Amino acid sequence: EKAGNSLIRFPLKNVRGIPLMEPIAQNFETVWAFCPDSTDILIATYPKAGTTWTQEIVDLLLHNGDTEACRRGPITMRSPFLEIFSPPPIPSGLDLLCKMSPPRIIKTHLPIQLVPEGFWENKCKVIYVARNAKDNLVSYFHFEKMNFTQPEPGPWENYIQKFMRGELAWGSWYDHVKGYWEEIEKRNILYLFYEDMKENPQREVERIKQYLDLSVTDDVIARIVELTSFEVMKKNPMANYSFIPKPVFDQSISPFMRKGEVGDWANHFSASQLKIFDEDYEQQMKMANIPFRTNM
Ligand code: A3P
Numbered sequence: 001e002k003a004g005n006s007l008i009r010f011p012l013k014n015v016r017g018i019p020l021m022e023p024i025a026q027n028f029e030t031v032w033a034f035c036p037d038s039t040d041i042l043i044a045t046y047p048k049a050g051t052t053w054t055q056e057i058v059d060l061l062l063h064n065g066d067t068e069a070c071r072r073g074p075i076t077m078r079s080p081f082l083e084i085f086s087p088p089p090i091p092s093g094l095d096l097l098c099k100m101s102p103p104r105i106i107k108t109h110l111p112i113q114l115v116p117e118g119f120w121e122n123k124c125k126v127i128y129v130a131r132n133a134k135d136n137l138v139s140y141f142h143f144e145k146m147n148f149t150q151p152e153p154g155p156w157e158n159y160i161q162k163f164m165r166g167e168l169a170w171g172s173w174y175d176h177v178k179g180y181w182e183e184i185e186k187r188n189i190l191y192l193f194y195e196d197m198k199e200n201p202q203r204e205v206e207r208i209k210q211y212l213d214l215s216v217t218d219d220v221i222a223r224i225v226e227l228t229s230f231e232v233m234k235k236n237p238m239a240n241y242s243f244i245p246k247p248v249f250d251q252s253i254s255p256f257m258r259k260g261e262v263g264d265w266a267n268h269f270s271a272s273q274l275k276i277f278d279e280d281y282e283q284q285m286k287m288a289n290i291p292f293r294t295n296m
Pocket of ligand 1: 264
């Protein structure tokens, strides 16, 4: 079974300097040509920054907190992943999108310069979620171990190096978070932080509601906060990725809903790894001024 599994780990191939998994790279021109409706909502993240959480929040907001409506299908069907081309039975994001009517909640991990221009031309709402580098890296490491479509993560020590050099699928975390940050004003992006969502989910759900111009009562907001807590989503079969077959996502290696915490990085980095990482971080992020928090 291991041998079979390893066969579907995709190599990375550069598209305009960004390493993407091969099937995505091969189909990139089709993705680039995608033209959304002006009512479509884009949720953009570096992988493992809190995408699924935000997708669930937005789907519930659009359905006024209706649980039944939001259990109508797996999150991957309710909110398609724009650029994904995975092995069957997972349909491509574009296949799903063309069967849905707007407003659609579209997920992407593309860095801002690879987001199809139609999103900006049509002035779509774009929600970006950023997570502090160390927790994001830890989460991605565990995810790549269990997701057999992603490249083999290799040992932890090397993984940190690959992250710092931007050699993982979807490229550099540093460039990703900076790219969207610089365009907040010009492109009217709602830029959220995973740590803020953990600290005060009600406040952040409220911000999303405002940004999307929705009228939802305080009771419904409270309900959505409850339904999108880590514990509830971990048990929700339509949100916890248990619908992906084990040869693709092996949740016995690491569950998709793994820890859902801020600060788990402290359980992974040695003192010397931390020193190297922090020094490099200073260099890569010194001009950016993005208020990341690594503890709460
Ligand atoms: P951990 O691996 O640190 O647990 P994405 O959806 O972008 O792939 O991100 C997955 C990460 O978000 C995982 O982090 C996962 O546990 C966490 N997550 C998912 N739903 C969450 C929720 N409702 N609250 C907090 N964290 C959540």
